[in-house]
Amino acid sequence: MLAYYHYPFVDNRNYREYTEADLSDSGTVEELFDYCQILEASITKKGWAFLIAHYGYEKLFEIDSISGWHLDDTLEEYIASVQYEIEIAAEE
Numbered sequence: 001m002l003a004y005y006h007y008p009f010v011d012n013r014n015y016r017e018y019t020e021a022d023l024s025d026s027g028t029v030e031e032l033f034d035y036c037q038i039l040e041a042s043i044t045k046k047g048w049a050f051l052i053a054h055y056g057y058e059k060l061f062e063i064d065s066i067s068g069w070h071l072d073d074t075l076e077e078y079i080a081s082v083q084y085e086i087e088i089a090a091e092e
Helices: 026-037 045-067 075-088
Strands: 003-006 015-018 041-043
Touching (some): 003 026, 026 041, 026 045, 041 045
Antiparallel strands (some): 003 015
16 A cells, blocks of 8 residues: 545545555645645555655655645755655555
């Protein structure tokens, strides 16, 4: 599993797993980041590895700037934020 969305107030009926195909669309990644910032979604370590390999940090920083999940001013700060997210992420 790369990432998942779970709205916790609807008896597990509102659950979605994200695939590589899903995360290959930057609009879907922006939506996922939106859900992550309100704690309704999570990205696994494998998910972060895919995102970094597919987009690179610069493009992820650009997508995140639209979403507003991390409010980092520079790419270097963003990379540090992502590294922290990877450290605390679930294995799967």
